[in-house]
Each structure stands twice: as C-alpha cells, then as structure tokens.
Amino acid sequence: xxxxxxxxxxxxxxxxxxxxxxxxRATGWSVQQVRDLEALGVLPPAGRSSNGYRTFGDEHVLALxxxxxxxxxxxxxxxxxxxxxxxxxxxxxxAARVGALHVTLARERDEALVARRALLAIRAEGGPTGEAGPxxxxxxxxxxxxxxxxxxxxxTITGLAAALGVRASTLRHWEREGLxxxxxxxxxxxxxxxxxxxxxxxxxxxxxxxxxxxxxPVPAVRETIAALRRLDDVAPTLAALDARLDAIARRTVxxxxxxxxxxxxLTGATEPSG
Numbered sequence: 720x721x722x723x724x725x726x727x728x729x730x731x732x733x734x735x736x737x738x739x740x741x742x743x744r745a746t747g748w749s750v751q752q753v754r755d756l757e758a759l760g761v762l763p764p765a766g767r768s769s770n771g772y773r774t775f776g777d778e779h780v781l782a783l784x785x786x787x788x789x790x791x792x793x794x795x796x797x798x799x800x801x802x803x804x805x806x807x808x809x810x811x812x813x814a815a816r817v818g819a820l821h822v823t824l825a826r827e828r829d830e831a832l833v834a835r836r837a838l839l840a841i842r843a844e845g846g847p848t849g850e851a852g853p854x855x856x857x858x859x860x861x862x863x864x865x866x867x868x869x870x871x872x873x874x875t876i877t878g879l880a881a882a883l884g885v886r887a888s889t890l891r892h893w894e895r896e897g898l899x900x901x902x903x904x905x906x907x908x909x910x911x912x913x914x915x916x917x918x919x920x921x922x923x924x925x926x927x928x929x930x931x932x933x934x935x936p937v938p939a940v941r942e943t944i945a946a947l948r949r950l951d952d953v954a955p956t957l958a959a960l961d962a963r964l965d966a967i968a969r970r971t972v973x974x975x976x977x978x979x980x981x982x983x984x985l986t987g988a989t990e991p992s993g
Contacts, residue, residue: 735776735777736766736768736774736775736776737774737775737776737777737779737780738772738773738774738775739753739754739765739772739773739775741775742775742779742780742783745780746780746783746784746787747787748783753775753783754773756783756786757773757779759799760799760802760803761782761783761786761798761799761802761803762775762779762782762783763778763779763782763806765779778984781980781983781984782802782980782984784977784980785802785977785980785981785984786798786799786802786977787977788973788974788976788977788978788980789801789802789820789973789974789977789981791969791970791973792820792824792970792971792973792974792977793820793823793824793970793974797820801816801817801820801981802984804816805817805981805984805985806984810985810986813985814985817978817981817985820974821971821974824967824970824971824974826884827932827933827967828964828967828971830925830928830929830932830933831929831933831960831963831964831967832964833925833926833929834925834926834928834929834930834960835957835960835961835964837922837925837926838926838947838953838956838957838960839957872917872918872921873915873916873917873918874915874916874921875913875914875915875916876890876891876901876913876914876916878916879916879921879924883924883925883928884928885928890914890924893924893927894914896937896941897941897944897945898923898924898927898937898940898941898944899916899920899923899924899927899944900919900920900923901914901915901916901917901920902914902915902916902917902920903915923944923947926940926943926944926947927940927944929960930943930956933959933960933963935959943956
C-alpha cells in the first residue's frame with residue numbers, strides 16, 4: 720500500500736508496525752480522521768509504543784479501506800456497526816451480517832423497479848402522455864405470492880403489510896394521508912368492516928413503499944399518487960426512480976469493492992493486497 724513501517728524489525732513475516740501517518744498515507748484518510756475513526760470503533764484499538772505514540776498494523780489499513788466502501792454503500796452508521804460486528808461476532812454470524820447488506824441493496828432495487836414498472840404500466844393504460852409503453856427491457860421483479868396485484872387479487876391489510884415488509888399501522892397511516900385507498904368490506908349489519916386492497920390499491924401501496932424507501936416525503940408521494948389517479952404525466956417521478964437505480968448500482972459496486980477487504984478481516988488474513 721506504500722506505507723513505510725517504522726521499527727518493525729524481524730523478517731518478512733513479522734507484522735508491520737505503522738504510525739498514524741503511515742496508515743493515513745496508505746488509506747487516503749487524514750491523520751485526524753484515522754484517530755477519529757479509531758475512537759468511533761471502526762478500527763481495532765491501536766497499540767502504544769514505549770514513547771506513548773499510537774501503533775497500528777495491516778488490520779487497521781484493511782479496516783479503513785473496508786470502511787470507505789461500506790460507508791458509500793450503506794452509510795457511515797451502518798458501516799461502523801458492521802466493522803465492529805466483524806471483529807466481535809463468530810464467523811458465521813459476522814458473514815451473515817455482511818451478506819445481509821447485499822440483500823438490503825437488492826430489496827431497494829426491487830422496490831424501485833416495481834414502482835417504475837407500475838408507473839409505466841399505468842401511464843400506458845391511457846394517460847394523456849401515455850405514448851411510452853411498458854418498459855419491456857426492465858428486469859422482472861419477484862414478488863410474494865398474492866402480492867402482485869393481479870386482476871383477481873384482493874389482499875387484507877395483514878397480507879399486504881407482509882408483502883411490502885411494513886406494519887399494518889403504516890398502511891393505515893398511508894390511507895389517512897391519501898396515498899392508498901382500500902375498500903371496506905361490509906358486514907352483515909351493513910357497517911364497514913375490514914379493509915380490502917384490490918389491485919389498484921395494491922399498486923398504489925407498492926409505489927408508495929418504493930418512493931418512501933427512496934426518501935420521498937409524504938407530500939411528494941401524494942402528488943405522484945394523485946397524478947397516477949388522474950393519469951397525468953409521471954415523467955419527473957420516473958426520472959427520479961432512474962436516478963435512484965443508478966445510485967443503488969454505484970452503492971452495490973462500492974459494496975463489492977469493500978468485500979475483499981472485509982473477507983480478509985473475517986478470516987484474519989490482514990496483509991493488504993495490491
């Protein structure tokens with residue numbers, strides 16, 4: 720990595736002893752950032768030399784390189800937690816913790832694709848700007864059975880919540896905000912009973928879930944849902960979803976790049992490669 724060890728002595732198999740400045744040069748962080756990230760738990764605790772200066776090793780270089788990619792992929796808070804877990808959990812649990820990050824990104828991508836395909840399909844059904852047909856090139860999205868919004872599908876609030884991975888209370892909140900419009904099943908007494916979600920409501924709920932997970936505030940989601948109900952043009956939302964898919968792709972690449980360093984941390988192979 721270009722860092723020069725000081726006072727390591729011994730043969731080629733002797734672990735390197737690195738100064739803070741060595742680690743900073745090797746990883747692209749500043750000296751102060753190295754100290755701060757050690758304090759935050761990103762790094763294993765540094766050693767101390769006889770004169771009181773911090774001493775580091777190759778495992779610290781690996782941890783900082785891994786942190787850069789993880790922070791880009793999943794954010795600094797999650798990245799710090801993952802690196803702490805990698806050091807403390809048994810190997811099967813630590814590996815599962817890292818694997819879950821890929822699952823999270825894949826789910827975010829699926830949510831954005833579901834919303835995008837639904838927007839295109841609705842626009843193609845008869846909106847004033849519906850000249851663009853369904854996006855035949857978009858990858859298909861696997862959805863839970865009974866949650867795709869087929870013509871005969873009417874879901875309960877429990878079923879829809881499970882399919883979307885949200886709480887039933889979240890669906891009720893979306894209903895109050897005008898984002899989803901379920902039907903009410905009439906009871907024998909003639910009063911309105913349980914909520915029922917026909918395909919149109921399921922579609923709105925899926926779009927809402929995707930936009931909310933993308934960080935859209937409720938008023939912006941409400942505007943999109945209202946545009947869908949009017950069959951107005953939804954090009955701005957489609958552009959935003961395309962931008963989100965691009966961002967998820969970049970985050971996935973960053974996670975893959977960090978994977979090699981994380982794997983070496985997991986297995987104790989701390990000598991940096993390259």
